Amino acid sequence: MTSSPAKSVAIIGAGWAGCAAALELAQAGAHITLIEAGRHLGGRARGVSLHGHQLDNGQHILLGAYSESLRLMRKAGVDIDQALLKLPLQMVYPQHEDGMSFIAPRLPAPLHMLVALWKTTGLSFADKQALARFSTTARWMSWRLHEDCSVTELLERFDQTERLCRLMWNPLCIAALNTPPERASAQVFLNVLRDSLGASRAASDMLLPRVDLSALFPDKAAALVSKHGGQVLMGHTVQALHQNADGKWQLDIKHSEANTAGITPFDSVILASDFANAERLMQPLPGHTGSMPAFTYESITTCYLQYEQTVRLPRPMLALLDDPAQSKWGQYVFDRGQLHDTQAGLLAVAVSASEQACALDQQQLAQDIAAQLAHSLGMPTLLQPLWHKCISEKRATFSCTPKLQRPDNQTSSPGLFLAGDYTKGDYPATLEGAVRSGVAASKAALAFLKSK
Template sequence: MKIAIVGAGWAGLAAAITATLAGHQVTLYEAARTPGGRARGLDATLPNGRVVRLDNGQHILIGAYTETLRLLRTVGVTTDNQPESHGETALLRLPLTLIGPDGQGLRLPHLPASLPASWGVLAAVLRHPSWPWRERLGLLRAALRWQAHGFQCDEALSVAELCAQAPTRIGPRVQAELIEPLCVSALNTSMHEASAQVFLRVLRDALFATPDGADLLLPRVDLGTLFPEAALRWLSARGTTVHLGQRVRELQALQGQDLTLLACPAPEAARLAHEQNAVWAAQAQALQHTVISTVYAWHPEARLRAPMLALPSSARHPAQFAFDRGQLDASGQSQGLLAFVVSASTGEREDIEAQVLQQAQAQLGLTLQAVQTIVEKRATFACTPGLSRPLATIAPTLWACGDYVAGPYPATLEGAVRSGVAAVQAWGEGIVPSAGKPTAQ
């Protein structure tokens, strides 16, 4: 079959790889001159004149990103859990640690694969150095209750409302130091506005499914090198026609295809699909979006106590996480470069940058120079309670994929990858998704 895919972000690339493996003839269109969408590499110059590769937003993966890891291996990227991998790999795997500038916080132990994942959560909570015992036990009671209910809850609940439910209320310290950071990093939405059902699904897969599901997988290379560029090489070697820097202005230009798959951002997909399905287009267009800002800052001797730190955040100090790119970059070119992530970001670029530099001084004792501040205004959709997301099917020969399409995950790399894989597989099997059966399983 002939398949045209519009968009070479992570969803579009996942769809192209899946279609190619199934023996289809794929043509890939991307409006930008580089692939990767909202997770790609870009060049920057440090104050000392050294050129480094940044990302258009600091991302991490976790062990539960099984489809993303599978596709990385498919296109030849060496991941940490391959038997043949030796020395440096593209990802640094660490047990989940949410430690602050003082080195204190939650640390999940490394468990053998034969043990239940919940044992790691139990051990980490009980060993937490500063949470009151009442709050530790309250969190464990809540987790047991969520697990007993299959990690299902009322679709109308927010994460904050879930935490306030009797008889398993979550204490204020646990909310501030665990629930809120996890919620804002996974859903890019504050716990007072975020969907409790989606949050529980993320917790289930990350913390309670497999012992290594919560492991942090920190990229040791820029995001473009990690997947998009490797995927394009793999696709080109197998006959895929790739058009970079070519925007599809109307679907008539893609006539003669057995399937056109829109893997572009929701507003662009809505524009292209309007004539075919105005209702679908209106639903995609109505999605609200949230912002992620990444502030890159540098000092020649800057070094964090760990590759990733959780930071106390507030209106004056907005960053939730800091990453030490020098500890991650195997080439050594990024020594002294830190990345500060502000999820659910508000305010102007200059104000965010100034606040983060002040935060670095106040919380880390570091006087840094700003390198670049990247504000992704449509980084994710707002993952709110009861949100109705567009289905993958628009018309018989017109489908969509992307992290915003109906599915169990929020706007993450894994959500994007799974939607691309699922759309091609469902179309190939003649499955038409319904509201009760989202495309990404």
């Protein structure tokens, strides 16, 4: 590729998948044009400015198993130790809830899991037996199913106790797949467990971003694209694309009030937008099969609540017992003050895969969550935040259901590729899934360019 630096690639969409593809291709010698319709990099995982704080449109947890994300962050110049707070695998509930406390010590695998299980409080002997049985059986099966099923069916098949499902497996499933266990893919869930619980001790670490998600990777990736001679176009919407007689790709782009046609044609294009926009752009193309799957979507809401700076949780992150029937929506609470010095007293509560919560008035949802926190943590002062803000992404992820057919990175049009967390792969709609897809699309594009 370095011998043909004139090869040009347009990447439509500057989320994590698009930025991953752009970084890989730019460093391989391609001339990159990264095109983003919005004003911020990161797509559905981006930074937002809120009450003087630089936060995120959704609180995220990364895992030590996110090997491609961590590799590209380092390649982009991110100091991992400074940018991420590293916690051992844990599922800890507030003392005032009927929960559990599971913390994996920093010991070699699988000893870390055995010691964690032995020291866990809040689980009976039968619960611990069930957890050990699950881990042993999953390893024996090489984390593979002959036929996919729901996570609920998998847990029943492995004779997991009701309490263990409620306190550990169901929350882990929702956190990893953003899909309720009764309709979540057991195989994809096992894939995540294989690379975290079933791998090295470091792979199971939980990584909490100390900087906003745009600064964590997309901003630095885009800067490196520019450094390599590429360009990053913000606020540009691709309205159509087509191949000319020479087989090159022409884009029709709108910027503000001006339509810009006739931009220099590209040798290859990577569609790294969301699924709906990718389908919109592909639909008119000759030879398009129209076989793209019909995805359904899941929402994620993050509720930020600011309190006095003296407010501090026992841990940077705690699990919560959600119960929609009692208006308890929160599933995890994060103490932002333990992530960033300037955010003391700021709590972030994650509500995943809950259409009911997303449909509530923001004021009511914030009041419900504040009441849940006050009760669960035994801190009456949490009833009255100084300010609050709920941010909902109604189409945050696709529903990761059993046997879901996801499209390949390769399309039926020569030189046109897909990148996004929805493409075919082992992972659900996570940052790692997006990055892996971007890397796969970049490899496919490089192979195509070298063949020309």
